[in-house]
Amino acid sequence: MEQDSFIALPGLALDVELPDPEDLGLSDQDFLSKVDLAWQVCERFDLQTEIWRGRILRTVRDREKQQGDSRGQGFLRWLQEQEISKTRAYSLIELANSADTLLSSGALPATAVERFSKRAFVETAQAPPEVQEMVTTAANRGERITYREVKQINDEWTTLQSDILPPIIKEKAADRSLSPRYLAPLVKELEKLPLEQQTSLQAEVAKTPDVDTIKLVTAAARSLSRYLESAPQIQALSQLELDLTQALGEAQRLGQLQSAADLVQQAAQLETTMARLYTTWKRLSYLAEQLYVESGSSTPHLRQLLTGLETLSGELLEIQLGQGDKARMVRIHILPDEG
Known part of the structure; x- marks a missing residue:
């Protein structure tokens, strides 16, 4: 029997065999099959590693709580030393909690965890109990559990129960x-x-x-949802006695639901952008004024910097969009505060 060729790589605790990319006698289908198998091994190893990391993090966090550190400052310092973000830490703790819940119920033995890809396990842990039961039953039968399969089972259950x-x-x-x-x-x-x-x-x-x-x-429901979420947030509409639902119905009757949804969403984004622009401009103007007062003839380069930024720190903001013949100058006038 012809022997498969594999790449010789430095030894690691995780033993994974990769096909030799220079072995042209190996068909593309067989090559990709072996690569996929190696990927699955890494996913299973990664999953178990992530679960244990979550348990370690949970242990450190709980230790701090026992010592009366209610705000978790000691835990946060430990995370900084390990170069782990708070978001990453709590996602790992959540994964560990989910794993412990699945394993403690007895429905999923520890040996069956290796049959899950990482994404499949997380999806299972977040699924309703009925979906978890169906997935763990398949895993106990020895089936390999992928994210796509878990999502399909979850979708089917959600649909039939709704x-x-x-x-x-x-x-x-x-x-x-x-x-x-x-x-x-x-x-x-x-x-x-x-x-x-x-x-x-x-x-x-x-x-x-x-x-x-x-x-x-x-698609229509998604547009409706965006409209209903964005429209009440728009300040320009808050002073009007406007029935947003009726306006929505009229747009729907005209076949312009998508346009109406995009309109209010863009309006909400524009108001948010205007608010951010104003606060950024105020900060820029304050810093420019502060530096101008402190500078003088002895700091000509600093003065030149401030002069160059006058088109952004003054009441009339200017910026050029595009290049060459298609260039266009955009000006925004910020009026002084009244009173």
């Missing part, structure tokens, strides 16, 4: 004539909407229960 879908859609999901991967996003978007908008879109998918309609309705 009361927000019309009965005909749930029937089609049950007999698999409609894939849950199209229905799960629809459920997620519909749940964000008020009952009135939900009812309208539910009737639409019930009338034409096919994939194309589901995609269109999902």
